[in-house]
Amino acid sequence: MALGQVPNRQRANILKYNHIFSIAPMMDWSDTHCRVFHRLLSRHARLYTEMVTTGAVIHGNRERLLGFDASEHPVALQLGGSNPRDLAESARIGEGFGYDEINLNVGCPSDRVKGGNFGACLMAEPQLVAECVAAMKQAVKIPVTVKCRIGIDDQDPEVALDTLSRTVIAAGSDALVVHARKAWLNGLSPKENRDIPPLDYDRVYRLKAALPDVPVVINGGITSIAAAKAHLDHVDGVMLGRAAYHEPWRLLGVDPELFGESAPHATMHDAIAALMPYIERELAAGTRLHSITRHLVGAFHGVPGARAFRRYLAENCTKAGAGTASLRAALDLVDPNASASIAA
Structure with missing residues (x-):
């Protein structure tokens, strides 16, 4: 399949995938309390859970891990895992809880994630990621998306990102969220991976040019709504990360600046x-x-x-x-x- 082609079976989910602005999943931050607060600042922002592993979903306290307030919609569940069967089961459980999207983490660089064979290390196994996406697509009716990096370690981002994108789109991924940095799994800590690898927004822009029919969302180093607006000249959506958590007042500008509507609350x-x-x-x-x-x-x-x-x-x-x-x-x-x- 050519990189820009999308099977007809995906088009319905792509059309209902509100991709313009979202708030990134962040461990220890994007819990349900945070998401309820953020929803009071924007009606339209797509919210994401913290990454939840398949083992926790299948064997843990589901109500505590997956429960959320009805006001949070649209809200996506981000899963961590690499076993297609477990991911399919976890996606099915998430859909049953009422989530609007299932997102697969292929970008987290932490040692714990790497040790569990999920997160950014999966950039090296695009076919396995594709199998995971295909299994989840068969299990649920809601959109299934992938969040990734532009590459890891010594990978060439031109090759690595296109390869991963091509395989997961063929498997049914309804959108791609791309953190515009490499992840260095050998030599950098998770904290350092948020800042030290250089940003390459142009690489994500080129991916979007090659994928005219697939929503491509850019993430990484974006600190303001004005910057988000500028990125929308090149991609379909913007995901704001730490700025949304450390400076939530910025979110009052999302609906007026990006959607042409007043914020839910003036102050x-x-x-x-x-x-x-x-x-x-x-x-x-x-x-x-x-x-x-x-x-x-x-x-x-x-x-x-x-x-x-x-x-x-x-x-x-x-x-x-x-x-x-x-x-x-x-x-x-x-x-x-x-x-x-x-x-x-």
Whole structure:
């Protein structure tokens, strides 16, 4: 199959795959509390879970691992694994939980992931990735996508990315999300792999040019909505990573800038106020306040009271038994009028 050709059986899923803007899966960050908060900042952003291994899905506490709030839609489940049968079963379970997409991780460079033969090391085994995708496609009706790097270690990105893309598209992948860096599995830590390998956005642009009928989403080093908008001149979608978690105020600009609609809430104050009922339900269910407020630390930027807000969260919302009164007290430290302009 030529790189740009797409089988007819994929076209229905491609048409319903909302690919313009998404928030990256990030271990220890993109839990359900974070996703509920992010949904209050954008109606249209596609949200992703943290990577969940097939072993955890099949044998673990599924409600704890896979449960999510109905407000999160559209939300994708990212799976880690390399056994086609286990991935098919995990995808089927994820679809049963109501996820809108199943995404296969072929990009994480951590030692634990490499030791389990999944993540970025699978860039070296495109045929196995294709078998995994085909198995998941047979198991579910929702879109199945792949998130990868442009290559690993000494691979030539021109060859490695095209080879992986060609094989997974032939197997049925409905979209590709490409982190525009290599992953160095030998010599760099996972943290170093986020910054040291140089970004090569042009490589992803060339992939999109070769795949006119397949959504290609770019990821890596994108720090603002303005930068995301510029990438959309070359690819179908943009995935924002750390900037979304460390500077969530930026997400208030997603709907106005990328979708031509007003944000769900005009200010971060309003968004956090709208989060309060969810927090109260979670507290009543036994969740600690800090499990939620840790995602709010970067909510304000460059406005009077932002530093005091962060300090109050750290000193008070981490205490056992802390409730919404503590969060409201933190909010009172930030000028609500000044925060109205942070999404500009």
